Amino acid sequence: MTYKEERASGITAALGRTIMVQGTASDVGKSLITAALCRIFTKDGWRTAPFKSQNMSLNSYVTWDGKEIGRAQGMQADACGILATTDMNPILLKPSGEMKSQVVVHGKPLRDYNAKEYREKYLPVAGSIVQASLRRLREAYDIVVLEGAGSPAEINLKDRDIVNMRMAAWADAPVILVADIDRGGVFASIVGTLELLEPEERDRICGFIINKFRGDVSLLQAGLDWLEDRTGKPVLGVLPFMPGLELEDEDSLSLSKQQAAALHSDGAKLQRELDIAVIQLPRISNFTDIDPLRFETDVQLRYIEHAGQWGSPDAVILPGSKNTIEDLLWLRETGLAELIHKHVSSGGAAVGICGGYEMLGSKLYDPLHIESSVEETDGLSFFPFEVRFTEQKKTVRVEGAGQFNGDASPAKIEGYEIHMGEVNWQQADQSMYRPFLIREHRSLLEDESPSPYEAEGASSPDGKLWGTFIHGILHNDDFRRNWLNSLRESKGLESLPAELRFQERREAAFDRLAEHARRYLNTALIYDLLGLPEEGAR
Structure with a gap:
């Protein structure tokens, strides 16, 4: 046999x-x-x-x-x-x-x-x-x-x-x-x-x-x-x-290799229409959230670690962090926090994902020292919410729809959450700040009654500043292109169709x-x- x-x-x-x-x-x-x-x-x-x-x-x-x-x-x-x-x-x-x-x-x-x-x-x-x-x-x-x-x-x-x-x-x-x-x-x-x-x-x-x-x-x-x-x-x-x-790496040390490869393939001076800067936090996590942007033909993607690399980005991304408070303090020490504030106040676009999203709030508390020895610190104060780190880690796959301003049609999204921070909004009317409606994906696979949709994330009224706990948000092709087209429109450029199908490419x-x-x-x-x-x- x-x-x-x-x-x-x-x-x-x-x-x-x-x-x-x-x-x-x-x-x-x-x-x-x-x-x-x-x-x-x-x-x-x-x-x-x-x-x-x-x-x-x-x-x-x-x-x-x-x-x-x-x-x-x-x-x-x-x-x-x-x-x-x-x-x-x-x-x-x-x-x-x-x-x-x-x-x-x-x-x-x-x-x-x-x-x-x-x-x-x-x-x-x-x-x-x-x-x-x-x-x-x-x-x-x-x-x-x-x-x-x-x-x-x-x-x-x-x-x-x-x-x-x-x-x-x-x-x-x-x-x-x-x-x-x-x-x-x-x-x-x-x-x-x-x-x-x-x-x-x-x-x-x-x-x-x-x-x-x-x-x-x-x-x-x-x-x-x-x-x-x-x-x-x-x-x-x-x-x-x-x-x-074009398959994802596990170690953030690969980011320098990606940067070098981009420069080698496009020449020492990139000439793409959208300049997107990612803050390379010392404790960056789930950096593959950014991967699809590497393959968008109109995007020049840069990772920056100090103020001298800032340049003139069209958008700035604050990615995930294993230690949000310590990385937030690092932003202030390097002068990058001040540059982010100037960028946003002058109408520039910015995105926070997971730990980067938590930084966008008014206050961060870690009384149990879940992530840091620092028990509390001020956030970047773009949104009226506070973050408190708890012992319970949330890990869940989600699906739903999202939009980052009132003009764009909602796009289907899916992704996952991994975080120990809980967001507590400081005012009753949050509707203008919530760009996503999501529900847990697990219930769909287990043939249970689908969980209800809940509001998630934060967005400024014009959609130029937004944040979310959803890792993989930029892996959603139509949503990603909607966001990139909003950047293009702010520069007077024509919108482009969503041609990149990231999962097919993978x-x-x-x-x-x-x-x-x-x-x-x-x-x-x-x-x-x-x-x-x-x-x-x-």
């Missing part, structure tokens, strides 16, 4: 096959290679799911049932064409201060730990949590693609490891080791990693992928031959550098990534490692 027949028969409790992607270091391409394998296996007909036992990121993703996981696993689930669940990332660490992180377990905050406390008090019990999640995925899917974190050769962390080699052993997963040739020293990084592993860990590595190669691969062949002779393990592929992939990017990986990887050998036929599932 084949594996497929065994799974379909229901006679046995066959578990899905596993394979793991680990790296010689952080940022070598593990997340994208995992997404590529997820898409390949899915297109070949195998029910596939991603898994990362523990992730650290401020760029999170909300599942359909209102739980928070790492964005990479949400993106990988999208590559599989499935709804993401917390089993795909049961533990998420969200840095909240020096050596301190909020620990999110199965999508809900547990508490803040400093690094030593987490290692000594929580990691010993975390193993059972991640193993149970993996088992549930293996019971539901044919293939689970695991992703490691950092490097498996971190000697100081190995005794409490739940994300690299110990996780691979729990999963009984063959491990593909990925190395980034673009940063140099690729052969040393691979061999050095192997040398630092225990013999049983070294035996679990089944091959290597060399990522981000630029140039003639024939010039690399002598090194590849040496590597295979030296280690006795195959090179599963050399992946050429893939520019302009799906095409997944397919492009999979085709690229299939072309350059030895997928037949990877299927052999899984014990599955390459063509048998289609």
Whole structure:
């Protein structure tokens, strides 16, 4: 009986096959290679799911049932064409201060730990949590693609490891080791990693992928031959550098790369019609909210960190923050708060999303030190509301409609909320300030009675200044174009049609990534490692 027949028969409790992607270091391409394998296996007909036992990121993703996981696993689930669940990332660490992180377990905050406390008090019990999640995925899917974190050769962390080699052993997963040739020293990084592993860990590595190669691969062949002779393990592929992939990143360090890429593609001086500046807050979170603007042909998108970069923006965006009060104080220290006030008072457009929205109010209170040691501070005072941070985090997907001035027709919107701040309006008549009507998306998927629509967000009467808790608001194509056209009209420019369909573009990017990986990887050998036929599932 084949594996497929065994799974379909229901006679046995066959578990899905596993394979793991680990790296010689952080940022070598593990997340994208995992997404590529997820898409390949899915297109070949195998029910596939991603898994990362523990992730650290401020760029999170909300599942359909209102739980928070790492964005990479949400993106990988999208590559599989499935709804993401917390089993795909049961533990998420969200840095909240020096050596301190909020620990999110199965999508809900547990508490803040400093690094030593987490290692000594929580990691010993975390193993059972991640193993149970993996088992549930293996019971539901044919293939689970695991992703490691950092490097498996971190000697100081190995005794409490739940994300690299110990996780691979729990999963009984063959491990593909990925190395980034673009940063140099690729052969040393691979061999050095192997040398630092225990013999049983070294035996679990089944091959290597060399990522981000630029140039003639024939010039690399002598090194590849040496590597295979030296280690006795195959090179599963050399992946050429893939520019302009357009899939979201998990680390805000990628913002500088995006800026450089934009300058390189458009020339040192961009000549687009709309200049939009995003404040790159020190504790910026969910920065992928801004991604669709990168692909609008009339938008010059800039990230600014100090007053000298201000220029003459048509619109300013205050994005999300993991520590709103501290980032608000930083705005004042840098002089950016004063520039934002001058910009708005002179008729300029501005947007606040989540933490950026909270900054637009009159006062922020954090008496329980949820985000900051500062218990209260003045907001930017554009809207008559106060924000109080509470212990209860709101994580929910929403859908509805929105408009940012009385003239524009409401556009359908969807997105998600992740915040611990509660907005309390200081005057009874709020109607002129509320641009969105939304309801929870979960009830629609569970076939319950839909929840009622509620007002959300804030907007000035002319729509030039607005804010919202809705992450992903700019991923709504018609709403985004309505807003951009309002900026164009204020400059005397003609409106443009909503031609960019961001989700279609993203799906095409997944397919492009999979085709690229299939072309350059030895997928037949990877299927052999899984014990599955390459063509048998289609």
